[in-house]
Amino acid sequence: MTSTEPIVRLDDVRKDFGDTAAVDGVTLHISQGEAVAVMGPSGCGKSTLLNLVAGLDRPSSGRVVVHGEDLSALNETGLALFRRRRIGMIFQFFNLIDDLPALDNVALAAQLTGTPAGQARRRALELLGELGIADRKNTYPQRLSGGERQRVAVARALMNRPALLLADEPTGALDSRSSEQVMDLLIDLNQLGQTLLLVTHDPRLATRCASRLVEVADGRIVAERALERTA
Amino acid sequence: MSAVAKLKKPFRFTQGPVWRASRAIVKRRKVQTFVIGMVVCVSAISAVLGLGLLQASTGPFEHAFGRQDGAHAVVSFDTAKVSEAQLAATGHAAGVTGAAGPFPAGSVSLVLGPDGDHAERVTVVGRPQPGAGEVDRVNLWSGRWATAPGEIVLNVPPGRRLMGPPGQGPNVTTTVTGPGLPTFTVVGYAYSVSASGDAWVAPSQIAALHPDHLEMLYRFQNAGGDDQVKAGLARATAGLPADALIGFQSWRTTRASMLAKLESLLPMLIAFGVLALAVSVLIVLNVVGGAVVAGHRDIGVYKTIGFTPRQVVNVFVATMAVPAVAGTVIGIPVGNLVGQPLLDKAFDSLGGQQGISPLADVACLILVPLVVGLAAYLPARRAAAMSANAAISAGAAPRRGRGLTIQRRLAGSRLPRSLSMGLGLPFARPARSALTFAAVLLGVTTVVFANGLARAMTGVSAASDRIGAVSYDVGHDPKTPAALDRTSMEKAIRGTSGVDGVAGVTRGMVGVAGMTTAVDAEFYQGDSARMGWAMVKGHWLDGPNQIVAPARFLNRHHLALGQVLTLELDGRTARATVVGEDVTGGDSMLIADWATLQQLDPGRGADAFEVHTATGVDRQAVAAKLRVLDPAWWVQVRDYGDPNAGIKYFSTLFTVILSLVAALGVFNTVLLNTRERRRDLGMLKSIGMTPRQVVAMIVTSMGLLGLAGGIVGLPLGYLVYQAVMPLMAHAQGLDLPAGLTDVYSAPLLAWMFLAGVGIAVLGAFVPARSAARLSISEVLRSE
Ligand SMILES: Nc1ncnc2c1ncn2[C@@H]1O[C@H](COP(=O)(O)OP(=O)(O)OP(=O)(O)O)[C@@H](O)[C@H]1O
Numbered sequence A: 001m002t003s004t005e006p007i008v009r010l011d012d013v014r015k016d017f018g019d020t021a022a023v024d025g026v027t028l029h030i031s032q033g034e035a036v037a038v039m040g041p042s043g044c045g046k047s048t049l050l051n052l053v054a055g056l057d058r059p060s061s062g063r064v065v066v067h068g069e070d071l072s073a074l075n076e077t078g079l080a081l082f083r084r085r086r087i088g089m090i091f092q093f094f095n096l097i098d099d100l101p102a103l104d105n106v107a108l109a110a111q112l113t114g115t116p117a118g119q120a121r122r123r124a125l126e127l128l129g130e131l132g133i134a135d136r137k138n139t140y141p142q143r144l145s146g147g148e149r150q151r152v153a154v155a156r157a158l159m160n161r162p163a164l165l166l167a168d169e170p171t172g173a174l175d176s177r178s179s180e181q182v183m184d185l186l187i188d189l190n191q192l193g194q195t196l197l198l199v200t201h202d203p204r205l206a207t208r209c210a211s212r213l214v215e216v217a218d219g220r221i222v223a224e225r226a227l228e229r230t231a
Numbered sequence B: 001m002s003a004v005a006k007l008k009k010p011f012r013f014t015q016g017p018v019w020r021a022s023r024a025i026v027k028r029r030k031v032q033t034f035v036i037g038m039v040v041c042v043s044a045i046s047a048v049l050g051l052g053l054l055q056a057s058t059g060p061f062e063h064a065f066g067r068q069d070g071a072h073a074v075v076s077f078d079t080a081k082v083s084e085a086q087l088a089a090t091g092h093a094a095g096v097t098g099a100a101g102p103f104p105a106g107s108v109s110l111v112l113g114p115d116g117d118h119a120e121r122v123t124v125v126g127r128p129q130p131g132a133g134e135v136d137r138v139n140l141w142s143g144r145w146a147t148a149p150g151e152i153v154l155n156v157p158p159g160r161r162l163m164g165p166p167g168q169g170p171n172v173t174t175t176v177t178g179p180g181l182p183t184f185t186v187v188g189y190a191y192s193v194s195a196s197g198d199a200w201v202a203p204s205q206i207a208a209l210h211p212d213h214l215e216m217l218y219r220f221q222n223a224g225g226d227d228q229v230k231a232g233l234a235r236a237t238a239g240l241p242a243d244a245l246i247g248f249q250s251w252r253t254t255r256a257s258m259l260a261k262l263e264s265l266l267p268m269l270i271a272f273g274v275l276a277l278a279v280s281v282l283i284v285l286n287v288v289g290g291a292v293v294a295g296h297r298d299i300g301v302y303k304t305i306g307f308t309p310r311q312v313v314n315v316f317v318a319t320m321a322v323p324a325v326a327g328t329v330i331g332i333p334v335g336n337l338v339g340q341p342l343l344d345k346a347f348d349s350l351g352g353q354q355g356i357s358p359l360a361d362v363a364c365l366i367l368v369p370l371v372v373g374l375a376a377y378l379p380a381r382r383a384a385a386m387s388a389n390a391a392i393s394a395g396a397a398p399r400r401g402r403g404l405t406i407q408r409r410l411a412g413s414r415l416p417r418s419l420s421m422g423l424g425l426p427f428a429r430p431a432r433s434a435l436t437f438a439a440v441l442l443g444v445t446t447v448v449f450a451n452g453l454a455r456a457m458t459g460v461s462a463a464s465d466r467i468g469a470v471s472y473d474v475g476h477d478p479k480t481p482a483a484l485d486r487t488s489m490e491k492a493i494r495g496t497s498g499v500d501g502v503a504g505v506t507r508g509m510v511g512v513a514g515m516t517t518a519v520d521a522e523f524y525q526g527d528s529a530r531m532g533w534a535m536v537k538g539h540w541l542d543g544p545n546q547i548v549a550p551a552r553f554l555n556r557h558h559l560a561l562g563q564v565l566t567l568e569l570d571g572r573t574a575r576a577t578v579v580g581e582d583v584t585g586g587d588s589m590l591i592a593d594w595a596t597l598q599q600l601d602p603g604r605g606a607d608a609f610e611v612h613t614a615t616g617v618d619r620q621a622v623a624a625k626l627r628v629l630d631p632a633w634w635v636q637v638r639d640y641g642d643p644n645a646g647i648k649y650f651s652t653l654f655t656v657i658l659s660l661v662a663a664l665g666v667f668n669t670v671l672l673n674t675r676e677r678r679r680d681l682g683m684l685k686s687i688g689m690t691p692r693q694v695v696a697m698i699v700t701s702m703g704l705l706g707l708a709g710g711i712v713g714l715p716l717g718y719l720v721y722q723a724v725m726p727l728m729a730h731a732q733g734l735d736l737p738a739g740l741t742d743v744y745s746a747p748l749l750a751w752m753f754l755a756g757v758g759i760a761v762l763g764a765f766v767p768a769r770s771a772a773r774l775s776i777s778e779v780l781r782s783e
């Protein structure tokens, strides 16, 4: 642990969908600079857990505190502002806006906070450069490869310098070469101090990128262990 | 095929894959199905109204006349010259296809009307039943027929009661009488399009009314024109004494006089009818076509699991079947309900219409589902022809060069990003946006047109009634002795505080050299310039021997300003120059100055006074002061009610309906857009777009269409107004001064310009709000 106050604190969190408990009494603390991988069988509640941390879902019971903010105290607008400032998210299917070229997709995240277009584009270009796809800045998502798309998505997630980067199966839709690129990217980011929370089926992603592994089954944490990164 | 297989065959459709797939879609897309049903319903309503109006406007008299089997000729015979039997025989003459009568009839003075203050010369007919015979089956629309002594039925168009409804308590005046006549109780109101009488009594009662002629009603084989009616009548009466026929009235004459009252409304009705039809077709295309396009993904999926293109098309057409049928079935009766008062108002002078014509209903019953089917069929066929994969990816918005460039520019603009994204949205779906825009456009056009029309008509009638300028009319009953004579009365009125103008008026019939009939003349004295006469051309009376007259009079006699007329009265003559054309609608009246009257009738005084009050005074209070001057003089506050209630009703109704339909179109577009873009929305929210930003984005996207609708709709509505208003004025024989038809003031225009934005926001807000509340985790989970 690099800091005393954890950046994510889930205390006995539960999330029900109807009769089924997708998340069933999870307590999980993540410290600044950690890279935590959540693994488990399909339908065990990994994405739900991630959504709770991002404030996309509200817990049925328990407390979610992220970067010192108790999410249950925030309304929808408050949650949106929280995500904007603290959270970057990447998804299995990228979720880029098809009508906008790579650069504007990335800039969007900053523009929503009121950053002027020019400034937002400059920072976006910087990020694309750091991720090695500056030459694709004017390309529309449909013409990008899967790996490129995911890197654009990562750039967008990093745009507002989030305290926490959340990734749900970031390599789930990628071939192995693209997966490697994205994994390398995540490792680099974490080494620069970016706190990561990854959800994945892929043991390679977990073992390469994460410093800690959390195993979930039926909405509960069943095992937790520190990892020696193989990278 | 075995017997069992044959039996099973009818069930194939309901159990087949097409039916099941479309049922699944209907179930899954409840909101969409509901919206489509709503839109179809509202479209059916406005289509029924539109078609009903158009249908009623083509030959409105003929419709009413045909319904009653109206009489081609209403003929009076001299009781002394022919017998009833002789007349009854004329009904079987060659060329006569139907006849009613003879009915004994008399012309008497009866006091009618709610005021009950003056007797009118009316024709009372003794008739056993309303529908006696196959001609002139009058519409007994209230109460019952007169059968007993002392009972009478009045000829009044439906809804226009002269007195209280029959048999409604002792407080209501339900009796009529006249000099030297018994008192009659009104037991019913009926309406005869043929104008075969002003009132009816039982035949046994007619003797009390001193009948002086026998009435016969004929229908002829050929009655297209007056000549044919005359010829038919000559043939039918060939065997009668030459002087037995006193007079006759052709249906063409009745038609002309009734249409004259109606014609001014027709251009407006047709304009509204066309607008309503256009909007309903557009909206259905938009909504149904949009739903199919939004269903492209489903189309792709069905194709991958083995549906043939034909089956795919069938799925989508079947999906629309439920809302189309439900909407039509609900919409048509509602349209009829809404349409009834509309038609009654519009065709008041023809005794109203018996509702929307069944033809319009049937047409809508066929056409509305047909348009829905077509709107579903065309895009579905296009989608079905695509490869499965192309269809799946086409479910997302298509990307087009220009739309992308615009979005790119917007991304770099200084606007808040949620607004600039909103502005870019319409370009992602240009065809859908165009249809939505067109619906908003027609909405704005209607608002502008209807508003202008209502204002102009109100302005015209206020101008010709001079409401606001003339506060009171003061006059006296010649039979009551007055303490104050005319001169002292005028002085007394002038002396009353609050009054700042008095004009003496004297009316009379004068001859005009070169004209065959006498003309109704008004002579003005005093402050006539204050009395609000609006002029189309020339100027108001400002010197001796001047004349002002309405357009219809001037046109009828081919007169121009500057021309000199010679007026004649009891052997005296006066020459006066036409100096102005006023806005009133008479065709046999003129206004002249006091000097002219003095030449025609030296020493003649004013019969009545028009009184003008200073601005801001309490009119009722001043009226009270005037009334105590001399009770023999009556004082009437000038207020003629609203003669344009009908037009206002129309404009309001159509404004509301068409705006709502347009708003529904916007609503649906937003629904489709947000559904197609729910992943984008989810993503935007995941990166911190607030609910307010989401609403702002979506409302902006439609606001842009609304704004565009305002920009184009404003001039369009103005053009429609400019086209229709003169037609209406022309139909009434009016020349309208520019001041009265320039009804669009800058603030009004600004408001109407915003109507488009209003419609857009109205339609967009609710679905935008629900999009803002969309659960992100659910959206991002899918796929
Ligand atoms: N919005 C929702 N409504 C209803 N049920 C839900 C919802 N989200 C998740 N669930 C249910 O909660 C459980 C956990 O779902 P979740 O998506 O978190 O699983 P997961 O571990 O991410 O699975 P996978 O590895 O397949 O992505 C599942 O049973 C799922 O059906």
Ligand SMILES: [Mg+2]
Pocket (backbone or CB within 6 Å): A046, A047, A048, A168
């Ligand atoms: Mg998941």
